[in-house]
Amino acid sequence: xxxxxxEARHLSIVxxxxxxxxxxxxQVQPGTIVGLIGPSGxxxxxxxxxxxxxxxxxxxxxxxxxxxxxxxxxxxxVGYMAQTPSVYEDLSVRQNIAYFAGILGYPxxxxxxxxxxxxxxxxxxxxxxxxxxxxxxxxxxxxxxLGRPALLVLDEPTVGLDPVLRxxxxxxxxxxxxxxxxxxxxxxxxxEAARCDTLLLTRGGRLIANDSVxxxxxxxxxxxxxxxxxxxxEKGKRHx
Amino acid sequence: xxxxxxxxAWRVLLQLFHDPRTLGLLWLVPTLLLVLLxxxxxxxxxxxxxxGPQLLVIFPFVTMFLVTSVTxxxxxxxxxxxxxxxxxxxxxxxxxxxALAFGLMAxxxxxxxxxxxxxxxxxxxxxxxxLVACTALVVAVLGVGLGLFVSAFARTEFQAVxxxxxxxxxxxxxxxxxxxxxxxxxxxxxLSDIFPLTYAVEAVKELSAHSTITDTLQKDLLILxxxxxxxxxxxxxxxxxRSE
Numbered sequence: 001x002x003x004x005x006x007e008a009r010h011l012s013i014v015x016x017x018x019x020x021x022x023x024x025x026x027q028v029q030p031g032t033i034v035g036l037i038g039p040s041g042x043x044x045x046x047x048x049x050x051x052x053x054x055x056x057x058x059x060x061x062x063x064x065x066x067x068x069x070x071x072x073x074x075x076x077x078v079g080y081m082a083q084t085p086s087v088y089e090d091l092s093v094r095q096n097i098a099y100f101a102g103i104l105g106y107p108x109x110x111x112x113x114x115x116x117x118x119x120x121x122x123x124x125x126x127x128x129x130x131x132x133x134x135x136x137x138x139x140x141x142x143x144x145x146l147g148r149p150a151l152l153v154l155d156e157p158t159v160g161l162d163p164v165l166r167x168x169x170x171x172x173x174x175x176x177x178x179x180x181x182x183x184x185x186x187x188x189x190x191x192e193a194a195r196c197d198t199l200l201l202t203r204g205g206r207l208i209a210n211d212s213v214x215x216x217x218x219x220x221x222x223x224x225x226x227x228x229x230x231x232x233x234e235k236g237k238r239h240x
Numbered sequence: 241x242x243x244x245x246x247x248x249a250w251r252v253l254l255q256l257f258h259d260p261r262t263l264g265l266l267w268l269v270p271t272l273l274l275v276l277l278x279x280x281x282x283x284x285x286x287x288x289x290x291x292g293p294q295l296l297v298i299f300p301f302v303t304m305f306l307v308t309s310v311t312x313x314x315x316x317x318x319x320x321x322x323x324x325x326x327x328x329x330x331x332x333x334x335x336x337x338x339a340l341a342f343g344l345m346a347x348x349x350x351x352x353x354x355x356x357x358x359x360x361x362x363x364x365x366x367x368x369x370x371l372v373a374c375t376a377l378v379v380a381v382l383g384v385g386l387g388l389f390v391s392a393f394a395r396t397e398f399q400a401v402x403x404x405x406x407x408x409x410x411x412x413x414x415x416x417x418x419x420x421x422x423x424x425x426x427x428x429x430x431l432s433d434i435f436p437l438t439y440a441v442e443a444v445k446e447l448s449a450h451s452t453i454t455d456t457l458q459k460d461l462l463i464l465x466x467x468x469x470x471x472x473x474x475x476x477x478x479x480x481x482r483s484e
Contacts, residue, residue: 015484052326056482070482075328086319090258091251102247103329127258143323 005030005151005182006051010060013046020046023060026200026210027171030150033177034206035196035213037184037225042202044186046085048153053078064149076104079144083155083173085136089129093120093139096128097110100143109154112143117172119165134161141169152176156193170195190226201229208232248337250345252311256345263400264308266345270299271353278361289364293372293444294417296357300349300380301437306404308342308387313400316391321479331476339384339472346380367447375447378464379440385471390480411437416445436467 003227006028013021022042028034036044049055050062053070062069065077085095094111101111115121118138128136142156158166171191173183177197185196193199194213201209201216209216209232220231256263257361277295281288297344316322324334357363365372394400414424421429421438423469432438443460450457 054322054326054482056484072328078326080323080326082319082323084319086323088251088255088316088320090255095251095254099247100323100327103244103324103327108288155427206327 003030003064004028004063006184007063008047008050009062011047011050011057011062012059013050013055014058015042015046015055015143019058019149021039021050021205024167024207026059026207028182028198029183031177031180032197033183033195035193035199035239036184036202037190037193037199037229038188038202040188044188044202045155046205047200047202048155048184048186048230050081050152052078052153076147077150078196079146079149079152080136080158081144081152081154081157083159085128085140087128087136087139088145089109090127092125092127093131093142094124096139097142097146101146104147106147110146114145118142120170134165135157137161148176148179148181150169150181152181152185154183154185156186156188158187166192190224190229201232203229203233203236208236242333245333245337245340248329248334249303249340251294252338252341255311256341256447258410262307263345266303267349267352268421270296270303270349273299274353274357275361278363289362289448292357292361292363293365293418293448294415294441296350296353296363296372296441297376297444298412298415298417298437300346300353300376300439302404302408303349303384304342304380305387305390305408306401307345307399308338308384309391309394310397312338312388312391313394313397317395325479325481330479331479332473334479335385335388335472335476338383338388342384342433343377346377346384350380365448366451368451371453372444372447375440375443375461375464378461378468379437382398382436382440382464382468382471385468385475388475389471389478392475402476408437411435415441417441436464438461439467454478 004129008116009024011024012019036047038044050057051064051069064074066128067074082123097114110145115124118141120135120138123131123135128139137157137159141154144154145150158169165195173185177183196213198212199209199216200207216228220228221232222228274292274295277292278288313364350373354369358369386407390403391400394403414428415433417436421432424432439460443457446454
């Protein structure tokens with residue numbers, strides 16, 4: 001794959017008359033895992049919605065796989081998992097996944113594959129309303145994984161999961177990244193950042209850092225992402 | 241495009257079949273209301289023959305409107321609609337999928353109410369029963385289309401339910417069931433000329449009085465068909481891929 005997976009240029013978003021993203025520019029190389037890290041309300045979800053084409057852009061632009069975000073040619077090449085599990089609660093796990101697979105034109109074997117990938121093989125006939133929060137999130141994740149899209153945009157995929165499962169999902173993300181899939185994963189848990197290749201740190205709708213984890217730690221002279229984040233916020237204040 | 245349409249219809253049906261109580265209410269309530277009406281007019285059978293057919297088309301219309309508006313509203317508020325719009329699915333295939341699923345529900349509902357009306361309650365109409373049922377079906381699917389459309393303007397299920405009195409009652413009052421349209425003030429008649437339910441009631445009155453397909457009936461069915469297509473197209477325009 002050549003060319004950038006995502007390129008944002010001077011992106012600004014206004015939601016409900018409030019500016020939620022200010023002049024954000026960054027590039028994402030294909031096959032990398034990008035951590036979108038920041039406190040809640042920092043614009044992570046808005047940025048992800050913009051990348052998948054759900055958000056009206058006020059200013060600037062976002063290109064995904066060389067096309068403007070939301071282009072119809074991108075719709076089966078970008079997998080999106082929203083923060084709230086967007087699945088049908090009154091359908092079973094398999095019925096949910098099979099429905100989306102049907103729309104995308106994938107065979108039954110693809111449904112089985114993603115069910116195994118998110119470790120829900122024992123719950124296939126259970127209705128989503130009977131599942132735990134973490135299991136629901138995994139149904140939603142399974143749908144995003146259908147057809148191995150070139151870009152996966154995952155909004156807080158590991159919230160509420162037990163550490164063992166979290167570990168295994170990050171293993172899956174790494175495996176996908178190694179096979180050439182680009183992942184943009186948001187989290188407000190700073191220690192998940194260490195598992196990413198590069199980080200986009202957001203605060204108050206602005207990008208405060210965009211670099212590899214090791215570079216961010218080296219530049220701030222800190223040992224973990226949380227300290228680095230605080231350091232960057234402090235530095236930002238002094239500059240103003 | 242076709243696959244997404246029938247997959248959506250099938251998915252909506254699966255959801256309905258997982259909720260037997262809603263299904264029971266949907267299928268039985270219109271029929272039970274008609275039975276009630278029949279015994280209300282036990283001593284005035286000719287009146288039942290006048291009002292019965294009109295309610296036979298109105299009841300399914302109202303129930304389909306309600307069920308559809310709440311179901312689609314859920315789809316809008318729970319994020320599944322937005323998710324679908326990030327896939328290659330077209331807006332029209334979503335809408336037509338819904339129309340097919342609820343159209344099938346309406347077919348069962350209307351089949352039941354027609355069977356009971358003609359075979360048990362002895363409803364007298366000059367026109368053929370199948371044509372009455374077909375008219376009712378067109379009107380019911382129009383109810384689906386209008387339900388899909390109004391769900392765009394509701395944010396909560398409470399609001400969606402309130403759209404029933406807001407959208408349906410004016411049509412019900414002015415459709416010619418309660419007061420003959422010729423006796424209405426000009427501006428009211430003008431309003432009723434716009435409402436689709438007026439043509440549903442007029443069509444069924446034609447079927448009550450004539451055994452053949454009259455010009456008026458043809459005109460009514462044509463107008464209802466246009467309303468149906470229009471409602472589905474406009475409803476698909478209310479689906480927004482991008483939000484502000």
